[in-house]
Amino acid sequence: MPEKPEHAGPATGGDRRGLRADCENCFALCCVAPAFSASVDFAIDKHAGQACPNLGSDFRCGVHARLRPLGFRGCTVYDCFGAGQKVSQVTFGGQDWRRAPRTAKQMFAVFPIMRDLHELLWYLTEALTLRPARPLHGELGLALEEVERLTRGAPGDLGHVDVAACRREVNALLLRVSELVRAEVRHRRKDHRGADLIGARLGGADLRGANLRGAYLIGADLRGADLRTADLIGADLRDADLGGADLTGSIFLIQSQLDAARGDAETRLPPSLTRPAHW
Known part of the structure; x- marks a missing residue:
């Protein structure tokens, strides 16, 4: 198992390095796991778990510089919040789904769950930087620690995370943060x-x-x-x-x-x- 990358740690104190996509340490999960349909955002249909035909053997996009003119605008607005490298290098310990095909199905199923959890970490991390939300920093810190704990789970555990319930709990807290921040506007x-x-x-x-x-x-x-x-x-x-x-x-x-x-x-x-x- 490779050394745990620096960006794999919890995102606390406003540090979002682990919540930004690091494609060099990901096995192109966003190019394989999601499904998409031919539309204004995508030029072709692709089934979930099917590699995009533009994906190279080195896990790089062969048309990255021309995505928009070629009709793949959807790819240019997608953000995994660092879930790709977390699943690739931490959850699956650097196992390549091509070289270890037995991991593929579970890896692709875990990826969107991790992505949703990392999005929540992004919002919680931002909330902790907001001065008006200081009265809630204790609750925010606990919520961040709990979501981060979930992201460190084994593949089987991650597959059973109730993301909807987690999102509801975090959203209720973020609503309170929003009210405190916006209350400072006098008009x-x-x-x-x-x-x-x-x-x-x-x-x-x-x-x-x-x-x-x-x-x-x-x-x-x-x-x-x-x-x-x-x-x-x-x-x-x-x-x-x-x-x-x-x-x-x-x-x-x-x-x-x-x-x-x-x-x-x-x-x-x-x-x-x-x-x-x-x-």
Whole structure:
């Protein structure tokens, strides 16, 4: 068994190194485990557990630099939150599913579970960095430790994790965090939780402290909008125009949401996220 990589440890104190994809230490699980259908996001159909035809023998994507023009936009917005290397190098101890095909079925089944757990770790880690949520830091720390404990389980144990129940418990805590953070905005805070805002014209809108959890913002015009301290967990930002928008201080925004949106050099981002190359 190879030495446990540095990024395999728990994500505490705002350290998210273990929650960022490290493709060099993964057996291309995102290119094999998930299923997808021919659509605007994928050029072909692929069954779960079937390797993408673009995957090389070295576990590298043969068309990585041309994914978008070739019709694989979905690949460019996918984020495993570091679950790929965790399953490959820790859960299965560096066993290659090609060289050890007996591991393949279980490895592919465990991967999406690990991915969901790592996403929860990302949110919990962010919550622990938020000053207004300090009264909840004890509960957040315990929740993070419990989810991290689950990620260290053996393959058989991981397969029986009730991810839905875990998500409900963590989400209830994150809701309390959101309320504390957004309460610091003095003006009236907009509640758009789960709202249908597809194609909405929100250019220049003051959305500071807004609740946008799970909102459908597909194709919305958010140019120049002020989204500081807005809760964006689960918001669908596909093709939303974020040109010139201020997202600094927004909470629970993740990289895949930005990758699915449109923005420009004037879009202001939280320091933990990066400007998508296709912007």
